[in-house]
Amino acid sequence: MDDIKTIGLLNNLIIVNNDRIEGYEMAIEETEENDLKLLFSQFIQTSVKCKSELLSEVRRLEAEAFISDRRKASFFTTWTEVKSALNSKNRKVILDACEEGENLVKKNYEDTIRDHGTDLSINELAMLKNQYMDLKNDHDRVEAMGQSVVM
Template sequence: MQNLESTTDLLNDLIIINNDRAEGYETAAVEAKDLALTGLFEAMARDSRKFASELSLEVALSGNDASTGTSTAGKIYRAWMDIKSKITKADRVAILNSCEEGENVAIEAYEKALVSKTGISEELASKLVEQKNLIVEGLQTIIKLRDTVYANA
């Protein structure tokens, strides 16, 4: 029973992080004045919603309730992102830096979950690795875009 509860808690934490991530990217898509960034952020928000949905299914299959909300930290982060984007007038570098911070938080959460292996099946661990790797790819894209902006400045 303890393992099931721990696994559910772990998955619910990842669901909340993905909900935060999705809302953060939806905010970034609105704030970005660059169509390339808007498309990227919308795709990353969709990925996060998909990840949260997949994890919610895992929680439901275990007979538990999945988290549906976002974290207080995520709400604070999005509020800061809103303020920062208004101050910087949707500065591309500032938005990409904010996204990089969020991606690092998500990656750290996945790594923590994978290290704990609390009642996680091999199949679920594989799904978490796959999701984490897609987040890492997104982070690499964000870093490349940001570095391109710096190089062209």
């Protein structure tokens, strides 16, 4: 295993979770719906946990973590779309925008696990798979809420 490559993969997921945290913090400020505030707060907690685990592993590898990196333009665009959706006050549009963001998070984890699983230790891979399941559960919650909205 190449520690440099592993560190890069872990740092990418730190950035993904950091952007998710920032995005949902912004969403909490922008929405007036208490159930969405609660949902977004729970999503933040999922990413705080994931980010903490990733940071610990990067530190264990005696490397530096990258907390923010605006190279992730797709994430920035997605959270901009969420903010725009929140301004519309349309619950379905808000939930659809959040689901799109969650799809991006899931894809980053899926790609890392599928394409780079052999670059990770067994423990690192297990950690990412557990994080993926937590994030997928969040995705599924927002998807179900969006599907339940009566137009």
